[in-house]
Amino acid sequence: MTVTEQPAAFRNEPILELRRAPARESLLQALRALDTRLPLAVPVLIGGDRGATEGIDSTDPGAPERLIARAGRAGADDAAAAVEAAVRGAREWASRPAAERAQILRAAADRLRERRLELAALQVRECAKPWGEADGDVCEAVDFLEYYALQAIALERGPELLQAPGERNTMRYVPRGVAAVIAPWNFPLAIPCGMTAAALAAGNAVVLKPAEQSPGSAGALVEALHAAGVPGDALSLVPGYGEAGAALVRDPRVHVIAFTGSAAVGLEIVRAAGETPDGQHHVKRVVAEMGGKNCVIVDSDADLDDAVPEIVRSAFNYAGQKCSAAARVLVHEAAADDLLERLSGAVDVLKVGQAESFATEVPPVIEREAQDRVRRYAEIAERDGTIVGRAEGGPGEGWFCAPTVAADLSPDSAVLWEEVFGPLLAVTRVRDTDEACDIVDSLPFALTGGLFSRSPATVERVAARTPVGNLYVNRGITGAMVARQPFGGNRRSGSGSKAGGPDYLLQFVEPRVVTENTMRQGIPVE
Numbered sequence: 001m002t003v004t005e006q007p008a009a010f011r012n013e014p015i016l017e018l019r020r021a022p023a024r025e026s027l028l029q030a031l032r033a034l035d036t037r038l039p040l041a042v043p044v045l046i047g048g049d050r051g052a053t054e055g056i057d058s059t060d061p062g063a064p065e066r067l068i069a070r071a072g073r074a075g076a077d078d079a080a081a082a083v084e085a086a087v088r089g090a091r092e093w094a095s096r097p098a099a100e101r102a103q104i105l106r107a108a109a110d111r112l113r114e115r116r117l118e119l120a121a122l123q124v125r126e127c128a129k130p131w132g133e134a135d136g137d138v139c140e141a142v143d144f145l146e147y148y149a150l151q152a153i154a155l156e157r158g159p160e161l162l163q164a165p166g167e168r169n170t171m172r173y174v175p176r177g178v179a180a181v182i183a184p185w186n187f188p189l190a191i192p193c194g195m196t197a198a199a200l201a202a203g204n205a206v207v208l209k210p211a212e213q214s215p216g217s218a219g220a221l222v223e224a225l226h227a228a229g230v231p232g233d234a235l236s237l238v239p240g241y242g243e244a245g246a247a248l249v250r251d252p253r254v255h256v257i258a259f260t261g262s263a264a265v266g267l268e269i270v271r272a273a274g275e276t277p278d279g280q281h282h283v284k285r286v287v288a289e290m291g292g293k294n295c296v297i298v299d300s301d302a303d304l305d306d307a308v309p310e311i312v313r314s315a316f317n318y319a320g321q322k323c324s325a326a327a328r329v330l331v332h333e334a335a336a337d338d339l340l341e342r343l344s345g346a347v348d349v350l351k352v353g354q355a356e357s358f359a360t361e362v363p364p365v366i367e368r369e370a371q372d373r374v375r376r377y378a379e380i381a382e383r384d385g386t387i388v389g390r391a392e393g394g395p396g397e398g399w400f401c402a403p404t405v406a407a408d409l410s411p412d413s414a415v416l417w418e419e420v421f422g423p424l425l426a427v428t429r430v431r432d433t434d435e436a437c438d439i440v441d442s443l444p445f446a447l448t449g450g451l452f453s454r455s456p457a458t459v460e461r462v463a464a465r466t467p468v469g470n471l472y473v474n475r476g477i478t479g480a481m482v483a484r485q486p487f488g489g490n491r492r493s494g495s496g497s498k499a500g501g502p503d504y505l506l507q508f509v510e511p512r513v514v515t516e517n518t519m520r521q522g523i524p525v526e
């Protein structure tokens, strides 16, 4: 296997079959057991030493009075101490053969497997992830650990170079050093796990700053990695707000920053990391995976029996809080009335409810500010266009938002251009797929996109024109799987290469080439 090939031995972790009653019962049992242990205590963990366990509370978005985790609140001093530990830890961790690091990551995957029910239950409580999504998140975390572990071994071998007579050329990839990992809450286990696993697999030490909304899930991840054998110095946990992340970004001893989150924060990180103060002997590498405004194009020949349920799932599952979620539909004018009628019927009957109920299709959003934001955009949609479908807003308690479809918004409406990150879908009529492609092309984001069409020529044309990182044809636009759909955006949606793909690890190493003259060197004279 060469560096950028897929590891043949890799298989995706199978998801639970939730249609089976025993699978559902085992999850509910895990939830009941978790509830008896709440709130979880999540310490600041620096170089293996437990620090503060107070300062940040994560709560249940569906029942905000319920405390899920109490975490320490790391500030700039903790971030600096964690980087200091990582500088120490990086040397020893990097000196281990890739196979040894890989074995430890795979042991961590085993620990997540053993705790998969409890970890899914934790996401239901901490982030109001519906069961199917929560289970998928745990499986994706396992996949990242297994996939990057296998890739690290291939990476260590390095690529083959052309050899000429009289010289030997070798190329090796060496770890960059200290990686700061800054994660969002919407994949509270999988995303911090993916970035952390990649950095560790490639031989870097990591300081992980999880999202303030989901420290409990991050605590479980770090516990699994430490228990599997990652040394305390090679992995620190600094739960905290943006200030802790910003301190890591500024620290001159950090070599690589792996960030996933909003474009506003990502662009700020890119700017701050670009500073190279005197004494910092390297240029920081930033891997920034950011937001999107994901469009689904529906052509006049599309099969609406397929398109409608897939669009509804893509827009409203997990309340539209996946970075890949559908935010806009660009529909051929000939199919628009039919599509709108059917979308509106489908959205009107969406089941809004608590994440722990298996019947729930749309759970609450993560926090009060998110609810305010979504409601603000829904008001703008009402002002700038027509509301064509809206489900009941859910039970009173919790940060529920009514799933809404709006149509025919004025072209400059903010709803069409800004990331809402909630259950609001905007439909625009277009003359043809070329006009749809023009609209997609005019957006600053380029994360995911979709196309429903029965014409192979249209599929080819749209695929050739679209700038998005992941285009899905005749299917939903969420649910990327490690190794099957390497994932990540272009333009203002992302600056890195794709997570769960063959070249992701390359971002955490630097290449070094040694060229040796192998001609006879003469006899040394004493």
Ligand SMILES: NC(=O)c1ccc[n+]([C@@H]2O[C@H](COP(=O)([O-])OP(=O)(O)OC[C@H]3O[C@@H](n4cnc5c(N)ncnc54)[C@H](O)[C@@H]3O)[C@@H](O)[C@H]2O)c1
Residues within 6 Å of the ligand: 182, 183, 184, 185, 186, 187, 191, 209, 210, 211, 212, 240, 241, 242, 243, 244, 245, 246, 247, 249, 260, 261, 262, 263, 265, 266, 268, 269, 289, 290, 291, 292, 322, 323, 419, 421, 447, 487, 488, 489, 493, 494
């Ligand atoms: N492209 C992808 O793969 C992907 C995946 C998931 C989520 N997202 C995006 O993430 C966003 C939702 O997540 P979020 O609300 O947690 O994002 P966010 O940008 O608010 O926060 C992300 C992380 O950055 C930290 N942070 C905040 N300010 C900071 C600063 N000044 N310096 C350093 N760190 C700082 C936060 O504490 C958090 O840990 C959406 O925009 C979504 O599209 C993108």
